[in-house]
Amino acid sequence: MDVVGRQPLKDTAWRPAALALVEALKRRGLEAVVWGHGAVRVSNPAGEPDPDDPRGALMHPGMRQEVLCRRHQGDLWWLWVWPGPTRKSPSDLEPLCPLLETEKAADRIARVLAVPFIGSPDGGGS
Numbered sequence: 001m002d003v004v005g006r007q008p009l010k011d012t013a014w015r016p017a018a019l020a021l022v023e024a025l026k027r028r029g030l031e032a033v034v035w036g037h038g039a040v041r042v043s044n045p046a047g048e049p050d051p052d053d054p055r056g057a058l059m060h061p062g063m064r065q066e067v068l069c070r071r072h073q074g075d076l077w078w079l080w081v082w083p084g085p086t087r088k089s090p091s092d093l094e095p096l097c098p099l100l101e102t103e104k105a106a107d108r109i110a111r112v113l114a115v116p117f118i119g120s121p122d123g124g125g126s
Contacts, residue, residue: 013076014038014069014076014099015034017069017076017099017100017102018034018038018040018069019034020102021040021067021078021102021105021106022034022040024102024103024105024106025040025042025106025109025110027106028106028107028110029044029045029046029110030042030043030044030045030109030110030113031043031044031045035066038068038069038070039066039067039068039069039081040066040067040068040078041064041065041066042064042065042066042067042109042113043063043064043065043113044063044064044113044114044115046063046115047063047113047115048063063113063115064113065080065081065109065112065113066081067079067080067081067096067105067109068081068093069099070093072095075098075099076098076099077095077096077097077098077099078095078096078097078098078099078101078105079093079094079095079096080093080094080095080096081093082094096108096109
């Protein structure tokens with residue numbers, strides 16, 4: 001069984017790929033930022049609550065996703081970061097794609113953060 005490395009990366013080999021991923025995500029209309037230790041945090045502004053609705057801001061966390069660069073199968077990969085089963089559990093890490101497959105990573109992240117329009121064939125109503 002291949003175990004994903006959880007330790008922060010000691011070098012910065014991931015950084016150029018992270019910057020490229022941020023740019024690819026921005027071209028898809030998402031907001032993204034490089035975070036320390038190999039992480040990229042992404043959000044979809046279309047999924048954010050109305051800024052004039054305080055209850056909406058409390059009840060809806062928005063559409064956000066984090067991906068993390070770690071070693072997987074001997075190479076650097078982007079990994080999905082999913083919440084653990086309980087609040088005190090560590091996050092679950094799931095392989096997304098190899099580090100240099102920027103467009104594939106951006107497409108998959110954009111699909112997860114997509115906001116379907118009402119009446120669209122992929123959900124959202126009739």
